Amino acid sequence: MQKRLIVNHQLLEIMVMRLCHQLIENHGDFSDSVIIGLQPRGRQVAQRIQSTLATILGTTVPTGYLDTTFHRDDFRRRETPLAANATKIDFLIEGKKVILVDDVLYTGRSVRAAMDAMIAFGRPANVELLVLIDRLYSRHLPIEPTYVGRRVNSLQSQRVLVEWEGPETQEDNIWLVTKNEE
Amino acid sequence: MQELSVRHLLGIKDITAEDLQLIFETADNFKDVLNRPIKKVPSLRDITIANVFFENSTRTRLSFELAEKRLSADVINFSSSGSSVKKGETLLDTVNNILAMKVDMIVMRHSSPGAPHFLSRHIDANIVNAGDGTHEHPTQALLDSFSIREKLGEVAGKKVVIVGDILHSRVALSNIFALQKLGAEVMVCGPVTLLPKYIKELGVKVELDVRKALAWCDVANVLRIQLERQQMKYFPSLREYTLYYGIDKKMLDSLDKEIVLMHPGPINRGVELSSDAADSHHSIILNQVENGVAIRMAVLYLLASKK
Numbered sequence: 001m002q003k004r005l006i007v008n009h010q011l012l013e014i015m016v017m018r019l020c021h022q023l024i025e026n027h028g029d030f031s032d033s034v035i036i037g038l039q040p041r042g043r044q045v046a047q048r049i050q051s052t053l054a055t056i057l058g059t060t061v062p063t064g065y066l067d068t069t070f071h072r073d074d075f076r077r078r079e080t081p082l083a084a085n086a087t088k089i090d091f092l093i094e095g096k097k098v099i100l101v102d103d104v105l106y107t108g109r110s111v112r113a114a115m116d117a118m119i120a121f122g123r124p125a126n127v128e129l130l131v132l133i134d135r136l137y138s139r140h141l142p143i144e145p146t147y148v149g150r151r152v153n154s155l156q157s158q159r160v161l162v163e164w165e166g167p168e169t170q171e172d173n174i175w176l177v178t179k180n181e182e
Numbered sequence: 183m184q185e186l187s188v189r190h191l192l193g194i195k196d197i198t199a200e201d202l203q204l205i206f207e208t209a210d211n212f213k214d215v216l217n218r219p220i221k222k223v224p225s226l227r228d229i230t231i232a233n234v235f236f237e238n239s240t241r242t243r244l245s246f247e248l249a250e251k252r253l254s255a256d257v258i259n260f261s262s263s264g265s266s267v268k269k270g271e272t273l274l275d276t277v278n279n280i281l282a283m284k285v286d287m288i289v290m291r292h293s294s295p296g297a298p299h300f301l302s303r304h305i306d307a308n309i310v311n312a313g314d315g316t317h318e319h320p321t322q323a324l325l326d327s328f329s330i331r332e333k334l335g336e337v338a339g340k341k342v343v344i345v346g347d348i349l350h351s352r353v354a355l356s357n358i359f360a361l362q363k364l365g366a367e368v369m370v371c372g373p374v375t376l377l378p379k380y381i382k383e384l385g386v387k388v389e390l391d392v393r394k395a396l397a398w399c400d401v402a403n404v405l406r407i408q409l410e411r412q413q414m415k416y417f418p419s420l421r422e423y424t425l426y427y428g429i430d431k432k433m434l435d436s437l438d439k440e441i442v443l444m445h446p447g448p449i450n451r452g453v454e455l456s457s458d459a460a461d462s463h464h465s466i467i468l469n470q471v472e473n474g475v476a477i478r479m480a481v482l483y484l485l486a487s488k489k
Contacts, residue, residue, distance in 0.1 A: 070215065070223035070253075070483075081185050081487035084211040120220035 003161075006152060007132075007174035015149040019130060020052045022147050023099065030061045032125070033097040038114050039067040039085035042102035044164050045132060049101060064089035068113035087117075094122030103162040105131040108143035133160050133174060152176065186484050190302045190309040193318035194359035202363055206328055208480035209473070216252065216476055226255035229486050231287040232280050235312070236262040236273075239291055241447050241471065242312050242321070246289050249478035258285070273297060274304055281307055287486065290314075308485045316350050316411060322446050323356035325477040327364055329470045330401055333442055338365030343395045345371045345427065346405035346454055349378050350412065353405060353446045358384055371395040372427060375416040392427050396437060403444040404429060404454050420453055430456035434464050442466055 007015065027033045030053070037046025043065045050063040069084040100114055111129060118124070132149035138156070154160065154176060161175045186201050194202075215223055231250050235243055243259075250257045260280065262268070267276060277288065287308045290298050295317035298309050313319040330337050342361050348354045348370045361368050362385065369387035370377060382388060389395040396402060407423060417423050434441065443455075443464040451457050460467065 067211070069211075070225045075225050076228075076487060081484065083184075084208060086211070087214055116224070120215075120218045120222075122219070 002178045004176045004178075005173060006160075006176050007150060009165075009171040009173055012132075012149075012172045012174065015132065016048055016052050019147050019149060020049060020056060023049070023053065023130070024056065026128075027097060027099075030057070030059060032095070033061060033099060034091060034093060035061055035063040035099045035101055036089065036093075036114075036118065037063065037065040038100060038102040038110060039065050039069075039087070041104075041162060042100075045103050045130075045162075046101040048164075049099075049130070062091045064091065066114055066117055068110055068117045071113040071117040073109060073113065089121050092122045093118065093124045095125050096122075098124040098127045099130055100127060101130045103131065104133045104135065104160045105129070105143075105145055106135045106138050106160075108139045108141040111143050112141055132162060135160060150174075185488060189485070189488060190298070190311075191320050191481055191485060192298050192302060192309065192311045194320045194323050194356045194363070195318065197320075197363075199363045202324070202327070202360065205324055205477065205480050205484065206331060208484055209324075209328055209476040212252075212479040212483070213473065213476040215479075216472075222252050222254060224254045225483055226250070226253040226486055229253075229286045230256040230258070230284060231289060231482070232258050232260060232285045233312075234260045234277065234280065234288055234290045236267065236290070236292045236297075237313070239312070241474070242291065242319075245471070245474040246310075246312060246321075246478050249475050249482060250289075252475065253479055253482060255287075255482070258283075273301070277301055277305060281305060287482065308488075310481060310485065313352055315352065316355075317352050318356045318359075319352040319446075320356050320360075321474070321478055321481060322353050323360040324481070325470055325474040326353075326357055326403060326444060326446070327360045328477050329444065329466055329473050330366075330442065332469070332473065333466055334400065337361065339367075340400045341367045341369070341398060342401045342403060343369040343371050343389070343399040344403045344405065345392060345395065345429070347376045347407050347412075347416075348372050348381065348405070349376045349416075350408040351405050353403075357403060358386055362386075369395055369398065373417050373423070392429065393433065396429070396433060396441065399441055400439075401442045401444060402429070403446070405446065406448060406450055406454060424453050428452075428454060428456060429459050431458040431462050434459055434462065440464065444470060447471070 035046050037043040046063050054060050067085040067087045069082050128146040130147040131145045134148045134151045135154050136151050159177045161177050163169045163173050165171050184204050289310045289312050291312040292314050295315035297314050298311040302309050327337050344354050358368050371389045445467045
C-alpha cells in the first residue's frame with residue numbers, strides 16, 4: 001500500500017479557514033443556517049468548520065450529523081451489510097439554509113442518500129454541499145459541491161484518506177492511498 | 183460490519199450473543215428513526231414480505247406490519263381464518279403458493295411448535311418466527327431484553343424472574359435463552375403444575391412463592407395464563423391463582439427496592455396483574471410495545487441484508 005501526502009496539516013488549516021470565509025460570504029451571520037456533517041467521516045469536518053467559524057464570528061452555528069445508511073441505494077448489493085451510525089440533529093431544518101459537509105466527494109451517491117434522509121427533518125430553504133476533497137471525473141450522479149477544499153485527479157483503485165489529529169495520528173493530513181496489486 | 187450468523191430467525195436458541203448485540207445496536211438506530219417527524223426509511227423498498235398468521239395475534243402482527251411499512255417493504259397479509267387452509271391445504275403448499283407470487287420474506291405464526299423450522303428446510307425465503315405454539319417467540323424475547331437494557335443500562339448481571347404459566351409460554355422459553363446469552367440470572371415462578379418438569383436443566387432457578395421471587399429480582403416479567411392452550415385444569419380457579427400469584431401495587435410497594443414490571447400482553451387485568459400494578463411507574467409494558475417495532479425493523483433489515 002502506497003500513501004502520498006496531498007494536503008499537509010498547515011495547508012489543511014488554511015483550506016478550512018478559506019472555506020469558512022467563503023461560507024461567511026454567503027451566509028452572513030448564520031442566523032438561518034445550519035451545518036450537517038455526514039456520518040461517519042463528515043462529522044469531524046463539520047466540527048472543525050463549526051469551531052473555526054466560532055473563533056472568527058464568536059457565534060456557534062447549530063451543527064448536527066446525519067447517518068444515511070438506511071437511505072443508501074446499494075442495500076443487498078454489497079458483500080457485507082453497512083453499519084449504521086448515530087444521527088443527531090437537535091434542530092428543525094424547516095426553512096433553514098443547510099450546509100451538508102463531508103470529507104470526500106466521490107460518486108455522489110452518499111450525498112443523494114443524505115438529501116433523501118435529511119427531508120425527514122423538514123423542508124430546508126436551500127441546501128449546499130461542502131467537501132474537503134472533490135475527486136474529479138468519478139461522479140455517478142449530477143451532484144457538484146458548492147465549496148471545495150481541493151480537486152484531485154485519482155484512479156478508481158485509489159482512495160482518499162482524511163486523518164485528523166487524535167490518539168492514533170500525530171497531525172491532520174490528507175493522503176492519496178494506492179492499494180498494491182496482490 | 184458484522185452480520186447475523188443465521189438466515190432465518192427461528193428461535194433465540196439458534197443465535198449467538200453477538201447476534202443479540204448486533205440486533206440491539208441496529209434497533210437503537212431504528213428507534214431514533216421512529217422518533218423523527220418522518221418515520222420511514224427506504225431500505226427494504228425492493229423486498230416483499232408476507233405475514234402468514236395461522237394463529238390469532240394483535241400486537242405482534244401490527245408491530246411486524248408497521249416495522250415492514252416503516253422500512254418501505256411491500257406487505258401482504260394472510261390469516262388462516264377464511265383461507266384455503268380450511269379447505270385442507272397443507273402448510274407447505276400454502277406457503278409455496280404465497281412464494282410463487284415472488285415473496286422474499288415470511289413472517290409466520292403457527293400453533294405447532296417447529297412449524298417455521300420445518301418450512302426453513304423446504305423454502306428459500308428468509309423466515310421470521312412470530313411464535314410457534316408453546317416453543318419460541320424470538321422477537322418478543324428480543325424486545326423484552328432490549329427494554330431491560332434501555333431501562334437498566336445493561337442486561338448482564340441483572341436478576342429476572344418470569345412469573346406465571348411457564349409450561350404453555352413460548353415467551354418464557356425465548357426469554358430464558360436470550361437472558362442467559364446476555365448474562366442475566368433467570369428465575370421462573372408459578373404453581374408447580376405450570377412449571378415444565380425439566381425446567382431446571384435450562385439452568386434457571388425455580389421459586390414457588392411469588393413474594394420471595396419479587397424480593398430476589400430486579401425485573402419481573404409477568405405472563406398471561408393461557409387458558410386456550412390448557413387442555414386440563416392446572417389450578418382450581420382463576421381466583422385462587424390470583425390469590426397466590428397475582429401481583430398488585432401493594433406487593434410492589436412493600437419491597438425495599440424498585441423493580442421493573444414487564445408483561446408481553448395481552449394482560450388479563452385482575453388475574454396475573456392488578457390494574458394499579460399494571461399502570462404504576464414500575465411498569466414498562468407500553469415501552470415494550472414501542473420497542474417492538476424498532477426490534478422487528480432491526481431483525482428484518484439484518485436478515486434482508488444477507489443475500
